[in-house]
Amino acid sequence: MKIGIPKEIKNNENRVGMTPAGVLELSKKGHEVYVQSTAGDFSGFDDKDYHAAGATILPSIDRVYEVSDMIVKVKEPIEQEYGLIKENQIVFTYFHFASNQNLTEAMMRSKSVCIAYETVEDKDGTLPLLTPMSEVAGRMAIQQGAKYLEKPVKGKGLLLGGVPGVPPGKVLVLGAGVVGIQAAKMAAGLGAQVTVLDVNMNRLRHVNDIMPSHVVTEFSNEYNIRKHLKTTDLVVGGVLITGAKAPKLVTRDMLKTMQPGAVIVDVAVDQGGCIETTRPTTHEDPAYIIDDIVHYCVANMPGAVPYTSTLALTNVTLPYILKLADAGWEKACDHDPLLAKGLNIVKGAIVYDPILEAFGWDETYA
Template sequence: MKIGIPKEIKNNENRVGMTPAGVFELIKHKHTVYVQSTAGEGSGFFDADYEAVGATILPTIEDVYDAAEMIVKVKEPIAEEYPLVKPNQLLFTYFHFASSEELTLAMLKSESVCIAYETVEDPDGSLPLLTPMSEVAGRMAIQQGAKYLEKPIKGKGILLGGVPGVSPGKVLILGAGVVGIQAAKMAAGLGAHVTILDVNMKRLRYVNDIMPPHVITGFSNEYNIRKHIQTHDLIVGGVLIKGAKAPKLITRDMLKDMHPGAVIVDVAVDQGGCIETTHATTHEDPTFIIDDVVHYCVANMPGAVPYTSTVALTNVTLPYILKLANKGWEQACEEDPGLAKGLNIVHGKCVYEEINEAFGWEVSC
């Protein structure tokens, strides 16, 4: 199969769809790999690295889309890429369709086949291709939150870990999934007081078992959320509903109950965010302030640590890429039900129920 790896053109997205090590494996299986010139530089991988393992370097993104049967990316195509996608072309990347009707309509119009990393499942229902980026984003949420609590950037002026004689900061985490667990680990490691809320008691029991005593669990409901936001300095939104829009757990009217200079990091922004006031920001302009509350809502957080993120992503995507390349998408999905759950759009039809529900469409849209 002819596989294309274009350069990511989303704002400050420095990751790349595959490492040279991943390309090496595809070449070993007799596939042809086209890499756009400088696609890997942001992650520390250079054209010479890809050429050394047998990739063909192409000068433009148009050349890569034109040559490839399968496109392997990190982030969803943006408007400039929509016309480049061809009928029957296979796209394998993060899409998060439920948060963008424009993107969804564009891919439907293209009559391509879109397999979304974020809805591929393991037999136990976990999301193997979303997990590593959720791990990165969860850990980064605390790094970024700690930074934006500093007074020069309009935060409360709180040091999360405190110092002798001064109480540590308080972190509220919404969701005890991968993002929440990783955020809690980082915050607890800094010495912060951590509260993590979820509706799944099994997850809360797990958190209680593995975390130190200064990480406290609670059941997630509106009453508890309203109570905790009044006293916490940093709120991390890490709620995920597979393939669907995130629920709005903090509404605009709740912001008035938060301390001026408190910080919200909404990791769920890719799925529309779990804070009503969320809108996607970029690494170039990452924050905005509403009612004196600092919002950090960067939609591609792991893009700020591209080497770590690209290697972690290739580790988990490569086995699926090999299946798709070796067998074609139809046979690969027929043999692997978990991969088949990644099918979101097929030849002009939206085949993922949660996306149809997000836009009020019939299943056969």
């Protein structure tokens, strides 16, 4: 199979869809890999690295799409790429369709085969291709949240870990999944007081088992959220419903109960956000203020640490890329029902129900 690795063109997206190590594994099995020139520069991999691994370097994104049977990316195609995607071409990337109707309709028109990293599932219901980026984003949420609590960026002027004689900051984590656990771990490491909310008692028990005593858990409901928002310095939104829009747990009216200069980092922004006032931002212009509350809602947070992120992503995507390249998408998905859950749009038809539900469409919509 001919596999294309285009350069990411989303704002400040510095990751690349595959490392030279991944290219080498594909080349060894007889597949042809085409990499757009400079695609890996910001992740620490130059054209010479890819060429040495067996890739053909192409000068433009147009050529990569033109010659490839399968496109392997990091982020969803943006408008400039819509016209480059061919009928029957496999596109394997993060899509997050439920929060983007324009993208959904564009991919339907392309009649391509869209396989979403974020909906491939393991037998236990975990999301192996989303997990590493959730780990990165959860840790970064505290790193960025601590920064935006500083007064020069309009935060309340608080050091999250405190100092002797001065209490540390309070962190509220919404969701005890991968993002939430990683955020709690980082916040606890800084010495913050951390509260983790979730509706899944098994997850809360897990947090209690693995975290230090200054990380506490509570059942998630509106009453508890409102209670904690009054004193919380940093809120991390880490709620995920696989393939669907995130529920709005913090409403606009709740912001008025928070302390001026408090910070919200909504990691769920890719799926529409779990804060009502969330809107996607970029690394170029990452934050905005509503009702004196700083919002950091960058939709591709791991793009700021592309070396770490690209290595982590290729570690988990490569086995699936090899299956798709070796067998084609139909046989690969027939043989692997967990990979088949990644199928979102096939030749113009939506085959993943949460997307239909997100837009209020029925199964006849095409």
